[in-house]
Amino acid sequence: MNPLKDEAILDVRDLKMYFPVTRGLLRRKVADVKAVDGVTFKIRRGETLGLVGESGCGKTTIGRCVLRLYQPTSGSIFFEGEELSSLSESKMRRIRCNMALIFQDPYSSLDPRQSAGSIVGEPLKVHNWVGSQSEYNDRVEQLFRLVGLDSSMTDRFPHEFSGGQRQRIGVARALACEPSLIVCDEPISALDVSIQAQIINLLEELQAGIKGLTYLFIAHDLSVVKHISDRVAVMYLGHIVEITKSRTLYENPLHPYTKSLLSAVPIADPFVEEKRERIILKGEVPTPLNPPSGCSFHPRCFMATPECSQAVPPLRDVGAGHQVACIRV
Amino acid sequence: MVEKHTSDIGFSEAPVRASEWRRFRRVFFERKLVTFGLVVLVLMVIAAAFAPLLTPYDPYELGDAGESLLQPGGEHLLGTDLLGRDTLSRLIYGARTALMVGFISVFISGFIGVPLGIIAGYFGGVINMVIMRAMDAIMCFPMLLLALLLAAVLREYDVISGIWVVIIALSIAIIPGYARVTHGVTLSIKENEYIMAQRAMGSSNMRVMFRHILPNAFPPLIVLVTMQLGALILAEAGLSFLGIGIDPPGAAWGAMVWDGYRYLANNTALWLSPGIAIALVVFAFNMVGDGLRDALDPRLRGLL
Numbered sequence: 337m338n339p340l341k342d343e344a345i346l347d348v349r350d351l352k353m354y355f356p357v358t359r360g361l362l363r364r365k366v367a368d369v370k371a372v373d374g375v376t377f378k379i380r381r382g383e384t385l386g387l388v389g390e391s392g393c394g395k396t397t398i399g400r401c402v403l404r405l406y407q408p409t410s411g412s413i414f415f416e417g418e419e420l421s422s423l424s425e426s427k428m429r430r431i432r433c434n435m436a437l438i439f440q441d442p443y444s445s446l447d448p449r450q451s452a453g454s455i456v457g458e459p460l461k462v463h464n465w466v467g468s469q470s471e472y473n474d475r476v477e478q479l480f481r482l483v484g485l486d487s488s489m490t491d492r493f494p495h496e497f498s499g500g501q502r503q504r505i506g507v508a509r510a511l512a513c514e515p516s517l518i519v520c521d522e523p524i525s526a527l528d529v530s531i532q533a534q535i536i537n538l539l540e541e542l543q544a545g546i547k548g549l550t551y552l553f554i555a556h557d558l559s560v561v562k563h564i565s566d567r568v569a570v571m572y573l574g575h576i577v578e579i580t581k582s583r584t585l586y587e588n589p590l591h592p593y594t595k596s597l598l599s600a601v602p603i604a605d606p607f608v609e610e611k612r613e614r615i616i617l618k619g620e621v622p623t624p625l626n627p628p629s630g631c632s633f634h635p636r637c638f639m640a641t642p643e644c645s646q647a648v649p650p651l652r653d654v655g656a657g658h659q660v661a662c663i664r665v
Numbered sequence: 666m667v668e669k670h671t672s673d674i675g676f677s678e679a680p681v682r683a684s685e686w687r688r689f690r691r692v693f694f695e696r697k698l699v700t701f702g703l704v705v706l707v708l709m710v711i712a713a714a715f716a717p718l719l720t721p722y723d724p725y726e727l728g729d730a731g732e733s734l735l736q737p738g739g740e741h742l743l744g745t746d747l748l749g750r751d752t753l754s755r756l757i758y759g760a761r762t763a764l765m766v767g768f769i770s771v772f773i774s775g776f777i778g779v780p781l782g783i784i785a786g787y788f789g790g791v792i793n794m795v796i797m798r799a800m801d802a803i804m805c806f807p808m809l810l811l812a813l814l815l816a817a818v819l820r821e822y823d824v825i826s827g828i829w830v831v832i833i834a835l836s837i838a839i840i841p842g843y844a845r846v847t848h849g850v851t852l853s854i855k856e857n858e859y860i861m862a863q864r865a866m867g868s869s870n871m872r873v874m875f876r877h878i879l880p881n882a883f884p885p886l887i888v889l890v891t892m893q894l895g896a897l898i899l900a901e902a903g904l905s906f907l908g909i910g911i912d913p914p915g916a917a918w919g920a921m922v923w924d925g926y927r928y929l930a931n932n933t934a935l936w937l938s939p940g941i942a943i944a945l946v947v948f949a950f951n952m953v954g955d956g957l958r959d960a961l962d963p964r965l966r967g968l969l
Contacts, residue, residue: 405861405864405865428867429867430867432865433867435865436865437861439858439861444857445857446859447880448881449877449880449881449883450877450880459866462867462868462872509862
């Protein structure tokens with residue numbers, strides 16, 4: 337096996353990201369939106385960690401904290417052994433070379449006034465990654481071919497590409513400086529289904545080809561996450577409720593929230609589909625401004641007991657790297 | 666890095682062809698008045714550029730006795746002024762002054778106002794407060810009054826002279842306009858994900874502001890520049906009319922109106938011709954500005 341596999345490239349410990357809600361002329365802080373409230377996870381080098389959960393549960397916030405686009409309220413983020421949350425922006429700049437972000441919306445994530453070639457080549461210039469203009473041109477053309485675009489398209493502008501092609505440009509930009517970690521923030525949610533498959537395959541092929549390329553793959557589509565991830569973390573209202581190998585998660589979900597999520601996935605076979613037992617959750621997702629006491633899922637949980645509202649359940653190991661945050665399991 | 670042929674994940678989707686430029690031309694030239702304005706401006710720029718070749722007489726040459734205050738027609742197409750100078754020649758040279766004041770002022774104030782607006786909008790917070798409140802303070806004064814005041818002060822202390830007084834005074838007076846428009850546009854541009862992409866890849870603030878925000882702020886700025894050129898030429902005429910502008914014997918439309926208004930009844934061409942020139946140019950700039958706005962505004966895409 338690959339010896340690199342065991343090394344944690346990203347180690348997030350007790351990450352909290354609260355966004356203050358201010359009011360009035362003096363910008364008095366009246367409350368916190370607890371977007372991410374104590375999240376701990378690791379990603380090993382070369383692995384793909386899927387991060388799933390419904391909208392507003394804090395998936396994107398985690399991705400952005402990892403890249404230090406947000407300054408976390410507390411907690412630590414170790415990337416390749418270095419603690420990021422306390423680094424100065426100038427020191428951070430050096431590290432940004434090794435991590436990249438792929439966006440959800442291929443329309444607003446590319447500067448409309450920049451040619452495709454210069455979008456892809458921009459990280460190279462920012463980090464002085466190439467020595468000369470000809471090296472730069474070679475690298476940009478290489479990146480275009482790598483993501484399946486014709487290298488003659490470098491001087492076209494974003495609006496001259498289709499959605500899938502634009503997302504490929506975004507992928508090429510992310511790959512420019514050979515990063516070891518790419519945060520994919522719902523990279524396929526804004527694409528047509530047929531194009532989704534292309535982008536997923538592209539990401540997989542890149543990972544197979546580039547040694548040690550690690551993904552933090554944020555999505556809300558369970559079947560896509562199952563396909564691409566080695567491990568999956570399920571989030572609910574700022575907490576990770578379950579984290580395990582993706583096979584295990586789909587075959588043996590333990591947390592009631594995960595169970596209800598998986599029961600909502602339709603099955604293509606009509607006979608099986610008919611017998612599918614759905615767990616319908618009651619109520620709505622509570623606001624992260626004022627989350628429920630104890631387990632934040634307990635008001636909607638079909639397994640809840642009075643103890644569930646007492647304390648926040650810790651993420652505990654139930655064997656074989658399977659972690660669940662539920663006292664009833 | 667691996668190199669491979671990606672035939673299976675290739676590009677099955679047809680690329681969309683660019684039609685931006687075609688739409689721009691269609692919308693811009695659709696209205697006759699806009700085309701008319703553009704023609705007027707082009708003619709004026711040509712006249713200003715080739716003034717020495719086009720003028721029948723030297724605009725500064727004083728006429729002989731009996732050549733003053735001639736009526737239009739005859740040798741002097743638009744007549745002569747009190748000193749016997751040819752009105753048409755002075756009108757053409759006046760276009761030079763007007764355009765020079767307009768373009769240089771727009772350039773200077775844009776050079777200061779646009780970065781201020783971008784910086785205020787991009788950083789926000791205290792920086793934004795300081796810059797934008799300072800701009801508001803300048804904006805409190807009517808443009809012409811402020812320019813008048815500045816011109817008087819600059820002249821009093823002999824800092825600069827002649828046409829430059831007008832240019833500097835007007836430039837300072839219109840800086841807030843640029844700062845405000847740029848500030849507003851920056852606020853909306855910086856919410857785009859491509860700005861976050863820049864931060865994620867570690868671009869410096871300078872790079873983000875001037876390589877990414879500035880080019881995207883251009884369309885509204887072009888419209889503003891065009892509109893302001895008209896306003897500036899009008900202001901320059903106002904200043905010279907009030908005697909603050911161009912030093913004699915320099916030809917300026919405002920000063921020509923002032924010279925001519927004493928002969929309101931008996932020599933109409935003397936004040937009417939520079940007056941019409943001012944009106945025509947300001948109108949032309951506004952029309953072209955309007956056309957540019959319609960053609961460049963992405964929100965009107967599909968409607969126009």
